[in-house]
Amino acid sequence: MTTASQIETTFREEHGRILAALISQFGDFTLAEDALQDALINALERWQIDGVPRNPAAWLMTAAKRRAIDRLRRVEKVDHNPTILDNLATQDETDMDDSIPDERLKLMFTCCHPALALEAQVALTLHTLGGLSTPEVARAFLVPVPTMAQRLARARKKIRNAGIPYRVPPADLLPERLNALLAVIYLIFNEGYVATTTDPASDDTLTRPELCYEAIRLCRVLVKLMPHNAESLGLLALMLLHDSRRETRLNANGELVLLDEQDRSRWDQTKIQEGIAILDQALALYSPGPYQVQAAISALHAEAPTSDDTDWKQIAALYGSLAAITPTMVVEVNRAVAMAMAWEPQIGLQMLLRLENEADNFYPYHVACADLLRRTNQREAAADAYERAIELCGNNAERAYLQRRLNEMLNP
Amino acid sequence: MKYLLLMYANESAGPQTEEERQAAGPTWHALLQETKKAGVLIDSNGVLPTADATTVRIRDGQSLITDGPFAETHEQLGGYFVLDCQDLDEAIQWAEKIPTAQYGSIEIRPLWSAGA
Numbered sequence: 001m002t003t004a005s006q007i008e009t010t011f012r013e014e015h016g017r018i019l020a021a022l023i024s025q026f027g028d029f030t031l032a033e034d035a036l037q038d039a040l041i042n043a044l045e046r047w048q049i050d051g052v053p054r055n056p057a058a059w060l061m062t063a064a065k066r067r068a069i070d071r072l073r074r075v076e077k078v079d080h081n082p083t084i085l086d087n088l089a090t091q092d093e094t095d096m097d098d099s100i101p102d103e104r105l106k107l108m109f110t111c112c113h114p115a116l117a118l119e120a121q122v123a124l125t126l127h128t129l130g131g132l133s134t135p136e137v138a139r140a141f142l143v144p145v146p147t148m149a150q151r152l153a154r155a156r157k158k159i160r161n162a163g164i165p166y167r168v169p170p171a172d173l174l175p176e177r178l179n180a181l182l183a184v185i186y187l188i189f190n191e192g193y194v195a196t197t198t199d200p201a202s203d204d205t206l207t208r209p210e211l212c213y214e215a216i217r218l219c220r221v222l223v224k225l226m227p228h229n230a231e232s233l234g235l236l237a238l239m240l241l242h243d244s245r246r247e248t249r250l251n252a253n254g255e256l257v258l259l260d261e262q263d264r265s266r267w268d269q270t271k272i273q274e275g276i277a278i279l280d281q282a283l284a285l286y287s288p289g290p291y292q293v294q295a296a297i298s299a300l301h302a303e304a305p306t307s308d309d310t311d312w313k314q315i316a317a318l319y320g321s322l323a324a325i326t327p328t329m330v331v332e333v334n335r336a337v338a339m340a341m342a343w344e345p346q347i348g349l350q351m352l353l354r355l356e357n358e359a360d361n362f363y364p365y366h367v368a369c370a371d372l373l374r375r376t377n378q379r380e381a382a383a384d385a386y387e388r389a390i391e392l393c394g395n396n397a398e399r400a401y402l403q404r405r406l407n408e409m410l411n412p
Numbered sequence: 413m414k415y416l417l418l419m420y421a422n423e424s425a426g427p428q429t430e431e432e433r434q435a436a437g438p439t440w441h442a443l444l445q446e447t448k449k450a451g452v453l454i455d456s457n458g459v460l461p462t463a464d465a466t467t468v469r470i471r472d473g474q475s476l477i478t479d480g481p482f483a484e485t486h487e488q489l490g491g492y493f494v495l496d497c498q499d500l501d502e503a504i505q506w507a508e509k510i511p512t513a514q515y516g517s518i519e520i521r522p523l524w525s526a527g528a
Contacts, residue, residue, distance in 0.1 A: 115500055162522050163413040165499035173501065 006052050011040055014057045015131030016221070018064060020103035023166055026068050029156045033128070035068035036060070042067075061100050104129060105168050105225045108218070112181040113164045120155040121184050122191075127152055129221075130214040140191065140211055181222070182235050182291065189215035189239050193246065194395070212243050233282035234291035240275035241298035244268040249397075256401035260307040272302045293322045312342035329355065333364045337372070345372045363392040367402070374405065383409040414454065414496050414523040415503040420487040421516025423461055439511050447495060447506065458491035487516055494523070 015036070022032035039060050053059045111124040119141075126132045126140065138148035158164070169177040192211025219236040226232060248262040279295045297318045304310040319335035332355055340348025349372045352365065359365035370385035386406040393399045427433045447453035462481045469476045481488060490512060497503045500520070507518040 113500075115504075162520075163415075163497075163500045163503070165501055169501070 004048070007044060007047050010052060010056045011043075012131040014060060016104050016107065016129040017100060017102055018057060018061050019128055020107040021061065021100050022064055022068065023107065024101070024103045025065070026072075027166070029159055029166075031068055031071060032064075033156070035064045035071060038067040039063035057100055102225060104221055106166050108181055108222065109168055109177055110159065110164060110166050112177070112184045113159075114177075114180060115162055115164055116155055116158060118184075118187075120151055120158075121180075122187055123148060123151050124155045125184055125218070126188060126211075126214060129218055132210075132214070136210075140208060178226075178229070178232070182231060185215050185218050185222070186235060186239070186291075188218070189242070193242060194398075209246065212239070212246060215239060216243065228285060230282045230285040230287035231289040231291050233278050233285075234289060234293075234295050237275045237279035237282060238291050238295035238298055240271045240278065241295060241302050244271035244275065244302060254397055254400070255404070256397045258401070259301060264304075264306065267302065272299075275299065275302070288325075290322060290326050293318055293325070297322075310341070312338055316342045329359060329362055330364055333359075333362070333368050337368050340372050340375075345375045348372050349376070361392065363389060363394070366392065370402075370405065374409065379409045379412065413499065413503075414494065414525070415500075416521045416523055417493040417495060417503065417507055417510065418489060418519040418521065419491045419493075419510060419512040419516065420485075420519060421490050421512050422487050423490075425515040426490075426512065436511060443509055443511075446509070447493070452495045452497055452502075452506065454494040454496055456491070456493040459489060461490075462488045490516070 019032055019036055022036060023029055026032055026035075042063055043056075043060060047053070047056075107129060108125065111128060112121045116124070123137050123141070126137050127134065132140070134149050134152060135145050137152075138145045141148070143151075168174070188211050192208040192213075192215065216236065216239050219232065219239060223229070223232050223236055244267050245259075245262060247268070248264075248266045249257055251257050275295065276299050279292065279299055282292050282295070297315050300311050300315050300318070316335065316338040319331060319338050323331050323335055333352065336348045336351035336355075338348075339351060340346075349369070352359075352369050352372070355362075355365060366385050366389035370382050370389055373379075373382035373385055383406060386402050386409060390399055390402045390406065393402060427436045444453070444456060447456070465479075465481045467478045467480060467482045469478075493506070493510070495503060495506055497506070500522075503520050507513060507520055510518055512518060
């Protein structure tokens, strides 16, 4: 590894933890970010000459603190914040020991506060905790850089102006806030796993692996800092299990490959083993929830040596449990598909029919119908369904797959 | 931090008759007492309906006075609280206790201060 990439790796890994500690100390998101930014620029200059220091995190933390104090001194605000500077002045600089307190939980919950718009929550989480630069986050969500910069700036401003507290929520708020945090992490993962906003004109691929990696990494931090939480473990397991298949979701032409056609020898067994182990940990806590159920379904797929070995009856039963907890349309559609596979396509089709009225704009519904109609040789109806699905489709790889199936229906 | 909590509801939602208003009374009273006891209450009151509102604008030096609210909206202002809270989470918790939240909306605005 060259020094430049070593430096970049270090920055990425330490960014969240240092920023979280800085915000704790200075009570100001913007000041902390600006100070860290200064420190990073400084580090880039010095480390390329002197090499990466023995304790890069401590080096960055010290540099950032100095920069923050400088900034505070330069601004008139100093008169209103004598206590902050006093406290820092009396602190012995040499007690900057190896352990920077890990305040990342506070940062995670603050980024995912309900008073922030969801897209702001996602952007802020990736930028502050994931250490992704503004251009990197912009690219991940296919928005122009100035738009993303503005989104982040507005979010920081809202945190300050509206008085969003920098803390782990108290026990009475924790369950709902934790759900929100998990939802953001999963959203980031899904954005990476199944891109829904590709520009049809570009040849964007199906997945953005960096986002999957970041989501898993964030969930690992969450699990480490808030252990014994079944749904956090469940989500981590779910993402690892999905991720184990990521390499096989696309073929050489950039076209979607479905579960039953994927090359299982290329599924990442390490991730599968880890996912299953973590799921077991979660289940042992006897605190069931939707992420755990979804992870269990994913595990059943992962454990089947071939597509025909898949335990569809178990999967159908699990979707039944999931539907009881979260009766959303996507769950009902998946449940219908599982029942079709466990018994016969007609059963699945009947279940899907019940959703017909509400599901007209729902992409997965038409994909599922098309598939089951195809399996029962109802070619015209299948073609209609494939066409509707293509209309609603949001990415190139999936569209290519659907188009291929449509052609098969039209030209037997 | 000081917050203005604005209570909005469609004027045909919530208590309509005198009996319904009387029935809702104790809940409002209890909430007021709670905010006083917690030391957060700065001010609170209801406002009379949009039928009693008057809007004033000055354009091109002309004073334009009209009957009614500044705009026709689906929900209308019904009252307010001014609270001094620790942070937004506390303001949210108080907002959740306001009866209007059940059938209308509570908008929380931080009051302007020198630091903002």
